[in-house]
Amino acid sequence: MRRIKVIISYDGSGFEGYQIQPEGRTVQQELEAALLVIHKGSAIRVAASGRTDAGVHAIGQVLHFDTPLGIPGDRWPKVLNTRLPADIRVLHAEEVPESFHARFSATGKTYRYIWELAEVPSPFRRHFASPSRGGVPDIGRMKTGAAHLVGTHDFTSFCSAKTDVADKVRTVEEIRFEEHGDELHMVITGSGFLYNMVRIIAGTLWAAGTGLLDPADIPGILTAKDRTQGGKTAPPQGLYLEKVHYGE
Amino acid sequence: MRRIKVIISYDGSGFEGYQIQPEGRTVQQELEAALLVIHKGSAIRVAASGRTDAGVHAIGQVLHFDTPLGIPGDRWPKVLNTRLPADIRVLHAEEVPESFHARFSATGKTYRYIWELAEVPSPFRRHFASPSRGGVPDIGRMKTGAAHLVGTHDFTSFCSAKTDVADKVRTVEEIRFEEHGDELHMVITGSGFLYNMVRIIAGTLWAAGTGLLDPADIPGILTAKDRTQGGKTAPPQGLYLEKVHYGE
Missing domain, CATH: 3.30.70.660 (Pseudouridine synthase I, catalytic domain, C-terminal subdomain)
Structure with a gap:
């Protein structure tokens, strides 16, 4: 498994916040839906630095996920952006050591x-x-x-x-x-x-x-x-x- | 009757264009709906400098309407803005002679x-x-x-x-x-x-x-x-x- 760190920007106005919840469109849901397609039906869980509320935007939200795919780190922005809605954009991605955690490593x-x-x-x-x-x-x-x-x-x-x-x-x-x-x-x-x-x-x-x-x-x-x-x-x-x- | 010239700005992304049409939300429809309320149920027709298409924005669209009300020209921005949705804003208004026409006077x-x-x-x-x-x-x-x-x-x-x-x-x-x-x-x-x-x-x-x-x-x-x-x-x-x- 490779751990991929990703920096994303999103327009929060069309979301009920970052985190998946029972009702309403969320950023995490869109990210995991795109990863599900990329992984041909295998669910990939995303960990973010933290939540944002409904209507709140991100210029540089950070998240990570683990993938069995061999896609190099710097290819992930293109791979994800072609499958994400236009109100979420991946700005940067890189492979990181397994010790990196989007939330717990944040200072x-x-x-x-x-x-x-x-x-x-x-x-x-x-x-x-x-x-x-x-x-x-x-x-x-x-x-x-x-x-x-x-x-x-x-x-x-x-x-x-x-x-x-x-x-x-x-x-x-x-x-x-x-x-x-x-x-x-x-x-x-x-x-x-x-x-x-x-x-x-x-x-x-x-x-x-x-x-x-x-x-x-x-x-x-x-x-x-x-x-x-x-x-x-x-x-x-x-x-x-x-x-x-x-x-x- | 007084003729009022109005300059408006709108975010076109939520509209099927400027002009009223059988289906879909339009800028003209919102303006005339606001004027209908202000005129206590009397329909007021608005004339614009021209149409804009679905998704097209305006920074300075111009229109005029005739009103029997005695509201001074410079009060109209506030009167209209309190009744218009936030994606349309009236920036300026003034009373003009009847010879002024938003479309036909435009050079x-x-x-x-x-x-x-x-x-x-x-x-x-x-x-x-x-x-x-x-x-x-x-x-x-x-x-x-x-x-x-x-x-x-x-x-x-x-x-x-x-x-x-x-x-x-x-x-x-x-x-x-x-x-x-x-x-x-x-x-x-x-x-x-x-x-x-x-x-x-x-x-x-x-x-x-x-x-x-x-x-x-x-x-x-x-x-x-x-x-x-x-x-x-x-x-x-x-x-x-x-x-x-x-x-x-």
């Missing part, structure tokens, strides 16, 4: 969150950015708020109350803001993220930027360890899984 | 055609650009070909064979190429365009750029007055109606 992730600031949101961006609904944020206030989140903290206030992992301590390495024309991007890198954590951070920093919340309140929100203290969960269409890090 | 149009040159087409651009399918065009050859099309010509070879207008003489004022990262844009301005004319010009110039056709053959294609001599009709998702000119 961190970078996500990008995009807001569209135009007063009338573009019809072309409605699935690909979060509308500002006329709000114009003070980016300085967003940066002040973000600085309180960088570091190692218990992020209980910044994850879905449904999260069932015990340890909610995570390290946020960097939160960076970029302005691209009518868009504001937040780029966040960390060792790991809890369920909805990036979207809640985005929603909280947006609230800080638009005056709904004082950036100085963020340390108190962290120590409260209470989801109801954090900001709203920002909508999924603004979120992109940009890169999965493997200690490069 | 020209500018279209933009976008190719995505990345070897693996982005899943985010699949509805918004034409994939190059690995082809890398020689833009110099495309420009040479385009120069033969600028001016006043009989464009019979560059319109759908189904076109039933008698006079196929049109003036192309300018064809410009722009490179934006991984994208190639063709921007074409003319006095008027026949059915599928921009997409056939795009397909023919792409063939010139990728070596399937010699740019020097284009004068012969024009004089042949035969659609079978022109290049393929480029796909709709790369095409945008950018601006309608009114002799400004």
Whole structure:
């Protein structure tokens, strides 16, 4: 068996998220369906770095699978892309040692969150950015708020109350803001993220930027360890899984 | 009655084109449905600068309608946008004299055609650009070909064979190429365009750029007055109606 590492990009707007579930189209389902055809009916299971929710996009999701086929690593993008729907594209593939695991070998992730600031949101961006609904944020206030989140903290206030992992301590390495024309991007890198954590951070920093919340309140929100203290969960269409890090 | 001129943008990927037809969702149908609600059940007919086909986008489509309501011109974007689906946005509106007609007052149009040159087409651009399918065009050859099309010509070879207008003489004022990262844009301005004319010009110039056709053959294609001599009709998702000119 060869282990193949694959980097994929997908438009999340047509999916009920990454992971296979009883109903609705998912990215994993499409990948495994393509692999089933390539393997002439033998089921091949795919392991991803993690899930993404319905409507959330990926620029660089990473996954691996094991195959008995002798197809060289760099041929896999073409082999898969001809069998995948156009909203999933394989950007890169390579053979890796069996010790590599898309999820367990990951040392961190970078996500990008995009807001569209135009007063009338573009019809072309409605699935690909979060509308500002006329709000114009003070980016300085967003940066002040973000600085309180960088570091190692218990992020209980910044994850879905449904999260069932015990340890909610995570390290946020960097939160960076970029302005691209009518868009504001937040780029966040960390060792790991809890369920909805990036979207809640985005929603909280947006609230800080638009005056709904004082950036100085963020340390108190962290120590409260209470989801109801954090900001709203920002909508999924603004979120992109940009890169999965493997200690490069 | 007041006549209102409106500039709209739409993502054509969810529509069977601009014009109302027996089956399928259209832009005109959504506009007239919104106006019906605003006018409390009185039907208001909308006149556009022209149709766009299924999958074709608009950055600046222009239309007009007559209304008995006293809503000031500049209030109409908000009034309409709250009632329109998110894939149509009203960008501008103003009251105009009754002598203005969105179609008959137009003196020209500018279209933009976008190719995505990345070897693996982005899943985010699949509805918004034409994939190059690995082809890398020689833009110099495309420009040479385009120069033969600028001016006043009989464009019979560059319109759908189904076109039933008698006079196929049109003036192309300018064809410009722009490179934006991984994208190639063709921007074409003319006095008027026949059915599928921009997409056939795009397909023919792409063939010139990728070596399937010699740019020097284009004068012969024009004089042949035969659609079978022109290049393929480029796909709709790369095409945008950018601006309608009114002799400004």
